[in-house]
Amino acid sequence: MFRRIRVLTVLSLLLIGAIMQVGWAGVARTNKLEIFSWWTAGGEAEGLSGLFSAYKRQYPNVEIVNATVAGGAGTNAKAVLATRLTGGDPPDSFQVHAGLEIEKYAPDRFLESIDSLYRSEGWERALPRGVLTLLQFKGHYYSVPVNIHRANVLWYSKKVFADNNLQPPKTFAEFFQVAETLKAKGIAPFVMGDKEGWEAGHVFEVVLIGVLGADGYRGLWTGKTAWTSPRVTEALNTFKRMLTYTNTDHAALTWDGAGQYLIDGKGAMQIMGDWQDGWFQSKKFADYGWAPPPGTTGIFDALSDSFALPRRAKNRENALNWLKIAGSKAGQEAFNPKKGSICARTDCNQSLFNAYLQSAAKDWQKDALVPSVMHGAATIESWATKYKDIIALFVTSGDVARTQTALQAACKDAKVCM
Amino acid sequence: MHDTVPTQVRTVQITRLAGNGRWKMPTGDRLISLLLLAPSVVAIAVFIYGFIGFTGFASLTRWDSLVPDFSFVGMHNYVVLFSTTRFQIDLRNTVTFTVLFLVCCLSIGLSLALMLDRGIRGEGVFRSIFLFPLALSFIVTGVVWRWLLNPGSVQLGSTGINLLFDLLGLGFLKTGWYTDPRIGIKAVVIAATWQMSGYVMAMYLAGLRGIPEELREAAIVDGATGFQVYRHVILPLLHPITLGAIIILGHISLKIFDLVVAMTGPGPGFSSDVPAFFMFDTTFRGDNFSQGAGIAVIILIMVAVLIVPYLLYSLRAEAQP
Amino acid sequence: MPRVATYTALTVLAAIYLLPIYVLIITGLKSFEEVNLYRMWDLPAAFSLETFARAWLGSESQGFRGLSNNFWNSVRLTVPATLLSALLGSINGYVLSKWKFRGADGLFMLLLFGMFIPYQSILIPLVQALRSIGLYGSIAGLIFAHVVYGIPITTLIFRNYYATVPGELVEAAKIDGAGIFGIYKSVMLPVSMPAFAVVMIWQFTSIWNDFLFGVIITPRPAVQPITVALNNLAGSYIVEWNVQMAGALLAALPTMLVYILLGRYFMRGLLAGSLKG
Known part of the structure; x- marks a missing residue:
């Protein structure tokens, strides 16, 4: 009996030993490069592997570790990343939205400034002014952008619109007319999938831009536009009315699940970022059109994915080379056509891109740029999270006055409003 | 407890130590x-x-980013918490969940135990069926019930239980389940009851088996009907088990987390959100450690209010010879 | 209540309890062509294991990892953690029941409360502590957490069990000249098997099924236990629901097996450790 217990003890100690060895093997210095992102699937994953190939061509001996965490538009990944950074176990480079989102990672403490790379690689010339401003945090660059996404796109089913002789709406009044017509036909006029919470915030951000215009919207995040203004009330009321035209199961779906409505011809319009383009393609669906959502013609609601360099990266040399590739023309041309985004650089070869992306690139050149809040560009993450929660509540409560008060309070908490 | 001998040993040792007078x-x-x-x-x-x-201390500081900041802010985090809509909803959800979960588990568990206790054939099989969900992880339960209670939609068709209702001609029973903000957390109760009611059944069954046959027989001899035997003899004897079950289920439901994560997430308008999820969100996603610590302290207090009196009570009961 | 009614009620309830398992299994056995959310309750037309294969192996083209690696992580985590905490519980239970000292009851009370605490209230410092001893993010760290927070329940079960061992046996062994280890070896251990079985089954199921420690302590997908990986699989929009279901069944398999093979002890564990959820 006692012998058996002893055997079990020895066995368990051996097992622990085995595990510890595994643990150490992971830490051992090898010629690796660990890239952290939430691009796990579809066009995103393909784009990332395109970027990996570009890297491999120059550094064939480096083994790339693709560390991805799925789910929640990156919220899961960001949580993992935060614990890894503070735990002294950072990846060699990680994905972060360009903009104030970087504040979350306490750059002074956990990140390494890459100003020198900006100089040596000439990125200050290759990247547009607006993006450079977005990237600077307290006067330093901490990440290099690989792409630009557009958040304000109205995707629509061409078939549904053609069958009903409709045109994509340019104003909210037209939007509601179209929606009314389609509703009568038993089609979900405006599809949404807000299971994860951020999708509603995304749509409302686009409504805010549509109602307040570029300057008005920008001012919300800098304190120049008051959250108490009647135009914010108007935006809330508009959004509330739009919600009456959504699919009944919007709370059960994620944005892509909602996209299925368009594919099946059971839904007409959806407001989502241009990753939807890549998703439609992965579903072999081609019968979709795009337009600026109501009121946002000539405005480009932008977000950008970038890669940053943590302090104490285990393979710093490899990571620096990775950032150079990520910021290079070759790297961005390998990444973006697959990812379904346009280059952050201005010199990419447009013939590599599909029709949608070419049109987005053209708009990018001439449109007014506004930073997306739901995707880390406009403000610090804690404010963006509060904004998200408030709007998620609004979707079910529909309480305009309370929501507006809460939005104002969130602005105060962020010390932007007085 | 029938450990009379060890109790004596203990008394002897304690007097020996005490008699010495000094350590x-x-x-x-x-x-x-x-x-x-x-x-x-x-x-x-x-x-x-x-x-x-430490958690209590952290809840009194301004640690709201990845870099710890232990400057003292007093009760500030708690004031903010209780005025946060999401947290108010969470507390309400916890109460709803706990009450419904207790009522469902206790009533179903007791009914199952009473039925199984009647010396029926195949008792073992039935018992196994009702008990086995307990072997599963809340995550597994959550994943399965997420799809079972996925309502589907008018345009694309019903799925899961709603689809089953359609197939059985019970279409009028269809609802939006956890996607309906009016239902929200109550849909989670269904999955939790499925998983835990067998446990309550097992506890009651053990209790019923511990009731001497003579007691029932004596009652019947006294002229009691079957129902009266249950009402006046059996059920009162099961009170300690009910109390134990309330304690166990109650502390599970106050800190429920896994099931909500896997099944619904916070849900529309936070209708299925719970404090433990909010704590996870705000601490490990939002980096607001002091607020997360505050939520943790509140959950702890809720559990302590439930548990401590029970522990004191049962310890005193055990100490009596 | 007439007998027929009892049987009917039990059968109907049993069917309802089995419904989720029915869906779980038939969904896993359907081929990809056959899987359809709107025909979820139909039986599979042909037997196919490709769904399980995909849940186990993952899919390179779709870009998600299978659960195989995480399954073995869970094994590597659960087995040593179970053994260690059983051993620790046995020693503690022995000392607390047979080597009483002043304050033992107070200590026991504090221990009992430790069984009920919501782990949220220790997570923040736990992460910091594991970090500073270099165990954060590793399976060893998870084992450590499960063993430490398993002390209360395992101690409780062993203490209650050992309390039923007559004190005369201990005294007799003492007279024969046996010391503390001698008594443990010659008196306690030979009769401990049922308690070990109960504790080990209890710990095995709770550690295997744990999610909270896993999601907090092991952020890297490569070292995560299967419950965390399953939740990520289910949270990723690219993974079809049937693959999620198959994954759920894979994650449930070991504890279901324990339940089926050792049901008697499982039941006893539930009731013995009925103070904990």
């Missing part, structure tokens, strides 16, 4: 016994009580 350095086996216990005692002291203390 002596323990020697030999006694010293070894303390040394054997020491690692666990230290571990409990540090990892449970020390950590709880």
Whole structure:
């Protein structure tokens, strides 16, 4: 009996030993490069592997570790990343939205400034002014952008619109007319999938831009536009009315699940970022059109994915080379056509891109740029999270006055409003 | 408890120690016994009580980013918490969940036990069926029930239980389940009851088996009907079990987390959100450690209010010979 | 209540309890062509294991990892953690029941409360502590956490069990000259098997099924236990629901097996440790 217990003890100690060895093997210095992102699937994953190939061509001996965490538009990944950074176990480079989102990672403490790379690689010339401003945090660059996404796109089913002789709406009044017509036909006029919470915030951000215009919207995040203004009330009321035209199961779906409505011809319009383009393609669906959502013609609601360099990266040399590739023309041309985004650089070869992306690139050149809040560009993450929660509540409560008060309070908490 | 002999041993030892009047350095086996216990005692002291203390302390500071900031802010985090809509909803959800979960589990568990206790054939099979969900992880339960209670939609068709209702001609029973903000957390109760009611059944069954047959027979001899036997003899004897079940289920439901994560997430308008999820969100996603600590302290207090009186009560009961 | 009614009620309830398992299994056995959310309750037309294969192996083209690696992580985590905490519980239970000292009851009370604490209230310092001893993010760290926070329940079960061992046996062994280890070896251990079985089954199921420690302590997908990986699989929009279901069944398999093979002890564990959820 006692012998058996002893055997079990020895066995368990051996097992622990085995595990510890595994643990150490992971830490051992090898010629690796660990890239952290939430691009796990579809066009995103393909784009990332395109970027990996570009890297491999120059550094064939480096083994790339693709560390991805799925789910929640990156919220899961960001949580993992935060614990890894503070735990002294950072990846060699990680994905972060360009903009104030970087504040979350306490750059002074956990990140390494890459100003020198900006100089040596000439990125200050290759990247547009607006993006450079977005990237600077307290006067330093901490990440290099690989792409630009557009958040304000109205995707629509061409078939549904053609069958009903409709045109994509340019104003909210037209939007509601179209929606009314389609509703009568038993089609979900405006599809949404807000299971994860951020999708509603995304749509409302686009409504805010549509109602307040570029300057008005920008001012919300800098304190120049008051959250108490009647135009914010108007935006809330508009959004509330739009919600009456959504699919009944919007709370059960994620944005892509909602996209299925368009594919099946059971839904007409959806407001989502241009990753939807890549998703439609992965579903072999081609019968979709795009337009600026109501009121946002000539405005480009932008977000950008970038890669940053943590302090104490285990393979710093490899990571620096990775950032150079990520910021290079070759790297961005390998990444973006697959990812379904346009280059952050201005010199990419447009013939590599599909029709949608070419049109987005053209708009990018001439449109007014506004930073997306739901995707880390406009403000610090804690404010963006509060904004998200408030709007998620609004979707079910529909309480305009309370929501507006809460939005104002969130602005105060962020010390932007007085 | 039938450990009369050890109780005597204990009394002897205690008097021996007390009779001495002053503390002596323990020697030999006694010293070894303390040394054997020491690692666990230290571990409990540090990892449970020390950590709880630290969490309590952290909830009084301004640690709201990845970089710790221990400047003292008093009750500020709690004031903010209680005025946060999401947290108010969470507390309401916890109460709803706990009450419904207790009522469902206790009533179903008791009914199952009473039915199984009637000496029916195939009792073992039935018991196994009702008990086996307990072997599963809340995550597994959550994943399965997420799809079962996925309502589908008018345009694309019903799915899951709603689809089953359609197939059985019970279409009028269809609802939006967890996607309907008016239902929200109540849909989670269904999955939780599925998983835990067998446990309550097992407890009641063990209790019923412990009731001597003579008691029932005596009651019947006294002229009691079957129902009266249950009402006046059996059920009162099951009270301690009901209390135990309330304690166990109650503390599970106050800190429920896994099931909500896997099944619904916070849900539309936070209708299925719970404090434990909010704590996870705000601490490990939002980096607001002091607020997360505050939520943790509140959950702990809720659990303590439930548990401590029970522990004191049962310890006193045990101490009596 | 007439007998027929009892049987009917039990059968109907049993069917309802089995419904989720029915869906779980038939969904896993359907081929990809056959899987359809709107025909979820139909039986599979042909037997196919490709769904399980995909849940186990993952899919390179779709870009998600299978659960195989995480399954073995869970094994590597659960087995040593179970053994260690059983051993620790046995020693503690022995000392607390047979080597009583002043304050033992108070200590026991503190221990009991430790069983009920919501782990949220220790997570923040736990992460910091594991970090500073270099165990954060590793399976060893998870084992450590499960063993430490398993002390209360395992101690409780062993203490209650050992309390039923007559004190005369201990006294007799003492007279024969046996010391603290001698008594443990010659008196306690030979009769401990049922308690070990109960504790080990209890710990095995709770550690295997744990999610909270896993999601907090092991952020890297490569070292995560299967419950965390399953939740990520289910949270990723690219993974079809049938693959999620198959994954759920894979994650449930070991504890279901324990339940089926050792049901008697499982039941006893539930009731013995009925103070903990």
